[in-house]
């Protein structure tokens with residue numbers, strides 16, 4: 001049975017913008033830019049958490065949903081500064097990013113990422129697990145890095161949980177640098193990730209998982225990354241804070257719904 005796969009476009013705002021008023025302006029401008037669109041893509045924004053409830057009020061018409069940039073591995077308790085998955089769900093958050101390289105840089109290990117992923121999918125929200133190498137060496141060690149990050153994350157994840165999983169290939173060298181992976185590099189890694197998933201879960205199980213790309217996605221490279229890289233969508237940092245550019249990436253992605 002074939003099914004329609006909608007591109008998944010997630011804006012990761014990181015620790016930006018500085019005020020709620022500026023965050024609201026970005027969402028309002030995105031709404032204006034998308035007005036009248038009958039688009040296929042699923043759109044999410046991962047803003048700083050203090051802004052979520054106010055932004056949700058603004059985001060209705062164009063069906064923008066919200067994601068979290070991180071989540072605690074614990075359910076609740078004495079974890080100062082952490083935010084739990086039940087809290088996120090109670091304010092309408094649908095997805096949580098886990099293992100972003102900026103968190104891994106701060107000391108998060110593959111095992112910690114795995115614990116967070118379990119917490120998210122155990123609560124039936126969707127986990128966007130980020131994997132990616134720090135550098136592209138000429139011996140291909142980047143495959144080993146991605147394989148080990150991904151297989152640790154997938155340990156004990158059951159096939160029926162895969163509908164709650166998205167894999168974001170985010171080569172660290174491409175994040176915020178203006179140097180994106182080429183569409184060919186994105187395609188190669190997408191195939192590699194798909195093979196890992198297929199080896200563990202079979203073709204049907206693996207087809208549940210969207211594989212998206214992140215790292216210097218802009219409106220001038222999005223089309224090739226979709227067309228040649230065949231990725232299922234994007235995790236977008238810098239360009240998602242620019243309403244005009246984010247809207248134009250969404251409109252490009254709208255053309256790339258596919259059948260799997």
Ligand code: PGA
Nearest residue numbers: 175176215216236237238
């Ligand atoms: P960038 O960030 O689009 O600014 O490179 C991507 C990310 O960190 O998810």
